[in-house]
Amino acid sequence: MEARRLRHALRRQRVALHPDAGDVHDCHPPEVEEWPEDRLADLMVREIEEGVADTGVRAGHIGEIGCETPTDRERKVLRAATQAQGRTGAMLMIHQGWKPGDQVTQHRLLDTVEASGGSVRRTVLAHVDRTGADPGLQASVLERGVTIEYDIFGYEVSRAGAWDREVPSDIRRILDLRRLIEAGFRDQLVVAQDICFKTMQSAYGGVGYSHILRRLLPGFRALGVSDDDVHAILVTNPMRLLNFTEPVE
Numbered sequence: 001m002e003a004r005r006l007r008h009a010l011r012r013q014r015v016a017l018h019p020d021a022g023d024v025h026d027c028h029p030p031e032v033e034e035w036p037e038d039r040l041a042d043l044m045v046r047e048i049e050e051g052v053a054d055t056g057v058r059a060g061h062i063g064e065i066g067c068e069t070p071t072d073r074e075r076k077v078l079r080a081a082t083q084a085q086g087r088t089g090a091m092l093m094i095h096q097g098w099k100p101g102d103q104v105t106q107h108r109l110l111d112t113v114e115a116s117g118g119s120v121r122r123t124v125l126a127h128v129d130r131t132g133a134d135p136g137l138q139a140s141v142l143e144r145g146v147t148i149e150y151d152i153f154g155y156e157v158s159r160a161g162a163w164d165r166e167v168p169s170d171i172r173r174i175l176d177l178r179r180l181i182e183a184g185f186r187d188q189l190v191v192a193q194d195i196c197f198k199t200m201q202s203a204y205g206g207v208g209y210s211h212i213l214r215r216l217l218p219g220f221r222a223l224g225v226s227d228d229d230v231h232a233i234l235v236t237n238p239m240r241l242l243n244f245t246e247p248v249e
């Protein structure tokens with residue numbers, strides 16, 4: 001978010017905003033190509049320790065760091081972000097693409113986090129909603145200690161831009177979470193709504209930002225997820241991740 005709009009949003013806020021550091025996707029500014037990794041990491045550390053641009057508003061976590069394919073530039077930003085994570089103790093969130101049958105991308109991203117001085121346990125893989133189609137892959141990723149985020153609740157279209165990318169319903173998302181809780185991964189699950197289109201906002205006919213709290217809580221109960229488990233996913237897990245820890249180095 002650009003500095004002027006960030007300042008404006010914070011003035012108007014009625015809920016806690018959590019500004020983030022780092023770049024999303026492979027549509028990077030020219031500095032990403034030109035700067036060495038250390039300098040990119042320095043910028044993210046500055047956004048956390050001093051503030052974003054001249055706002056004085058400090059970022060609360062790093063990400064989401066876009067890693068679709070991932071491209072060379074995306075990998076470079078991830079290494080810089082991971083370095084910044086190690087230096088600050090911040091949570092790192094990675095945006096990643098996933099197609100059915102892809103058994104390697106998520107593990108490679110976690111390999112990069114480990115190799116660049118970060119912490120997989122302080123890392124969240126965003127947009128995993130479709131990965132429930134491959135429970136074995138989900139388990140193998142979670143066994144490394146990462147947290148996964150089902151975060152497109154309310155987005156109930158049949159496919160996401162391609163015919164091999166079926167989008168699950170909210171019921172399927174909740175049943176996936178129940179399966180993962182039963183498998184012992186409750187403390188590595190978080191949820192969110194990736195409100196990224198105007199049409200997702202209630203003013204434009206979408207489900208709006210309150211969808212999980214207003215409409216889905218009865219659904220969790222009806223589908224066999226206990227209130228304790230819901231509290232862990234909605235409160236305890238995000239609180240643990242968003243609190244800063246001691247720097248790794």
Ligand SMILES: [Zn+2]
Pocket residue numbers: 064095096126127
């Ligand atoms: Zn994303």
